[in-house]
Amino acid sequence: MKVLLATEKPFAKVASDGIREIVEKAGYELVVLEKYTDKSELLKAVADVDAIIIRSDKITAEVIEAAKNLKIVVRAGAGYDNVDLAAATARKIVVMNTPGQNSNAVAELAIGLMIFMARNKFTPGTGTEIHGKRLGIHAYGNVGKLVARYGKGFGMEVYAYDPFITDKAVYEKDGVIPVGSVEELYSKCDYVSVHIPATEQTKKSINYDLLSKMPKGATIVNTARKEVIDEEGLAKVLAERTDLKYVTDIAADMQVVLNEKFGNRVFATPKKMGAETQEANVNAALAAANQIVAFFTKGENRFQVNKW
Template identity: 75%
Template sequence: MKVLIATEKPFAQKAVDGIRRIVEEAGYELALLEKYTDKAQLLEAVADVDALIIRSDKVTAEVIAAAPQLKIVVRAGAGYDNVDLAAATARGIVVMNTPGQNSNAVAELAIALMIYISRNRFTPGTGHEIMGKTLGIHAYGNVGKLVGRKGKAMGMEVIAYDPFIKEDAVFEADGVKRVGSVEELYAKADFLSLHIPATEQTRGSIGYELLMSMPKGATLVNTARKEVIDEAGLMRALEEREDLKYVTDIAAGIQAELDEKFGKRVFATPKKMGAETAEANLNAGLAAARQIVDFFKTGNTRFQVNK
């Protein structure tokens, strides 16, 4: 079996070394494609591989067609919208993610963004503290739970909404109040931390009406996906509400215009940074390698996302 790490944005060397050890101890071959600049390089590299580990790299139908031996793709991270699931499923290819491995890194960034914008992006002037404010969590999964716990530790009141979690006890265990609707969540949140995936149902779902319902001085924090934001609605809300703020780890398609119009009220990290810690890098890479070995050895598909 041949396993390829294909990462335009490479893993840390420690992670690569760990992946190699796991793969080679299992008796498989490891190949490496890093910092590639042309899709043709990826198409060539996948021609004879059985397994593929990626980060934010795009596995399109064209890539899948170029990989006749490919049996499994593992996205080292939680999101997997960079993989064409329909094309993979049609070929019988298993697609997995590594849920939870990057969660703490993303959660810490979400809290950091709240503090950064509250302190006027660390420029002179009187800012605000986040203690005592209401933190809303939209989607209470691995990252949302950690953001909520960190918010509680910093003295915030935490509320959450997740229609897929039926048990109140999940929220109560963290001292988090469950609200009954997304509208109620936004209407009460001084800081709204967004953790929904990009799906047909969620793309463009966060827009003008939800933002306009937020309390005075509220901030939307997006460490999820830019596709879930209705950018025209965001622009309109920021124009009409001079007190609203938007901070994101995924620059909007209109980010330059947002920056020009709204100055310190908006901020986007220069490049997606949610998983950019040494710990997350290592955890996700090793998890991906272990899942591939387990799949080939035992058929385990626990983290398959294209069932």
């Protein structure tokens, strides 16, 4: 059995060493492709492998076609829109993610971004505090639950909306107030932390109408995906509402324009860094290796994201 670790941006050494230990202990061969600069290198590397571990590397239909023996791809992280699920499913190739491994890193960043914007991006002038403010969690999954917990630690009143969690007890046991609609969440909260995936239903769903419902002085915090934001609608509402702020871990396609027009009211990290901690790096790497071994030895597919 041959496992490929394909990372254009390599894992930390402790993480890659951990992957090797897990894979080789199971009796498999590990091959490593790091810092590659051309797709042809990836196409060559996948030719005879049974499994692939990736980070943000793109597993396209072309890559899948080149990987004749491929049975499983594991994305070390939560998002998996860099894998062509349709092409993988057509070949009955299992695609997994490693949910929860990066959650704390992303949650801490979300809170940090709130404070950063509340204090005017750490520039001179009077800012505000997040204590006592209303925090809305848009999608109450692994990251959302942690953001809620940390928000409560700062003395925020926390609300949440998730159409897939209808049992109010799930929220109430965490001291979180459930709301009945996304519109109610945005109209009620001073900060909204976005954690929805980019799907056909959610792309551009955070639009002008939704954002215009936010209270005076509100801030939207996006550590999810840029595709869920309707950028034209965002620009329009920021132009009309000089009290609103937008901070993101995923720069908008029109981020340069937003920066020029709205100055201190917008901010994007230079590069997506939600999972960029040593701890998350190692956790996701080891989880990916363990999931591959469990798949081949026990048939486990708990974190499979494509179905047939």
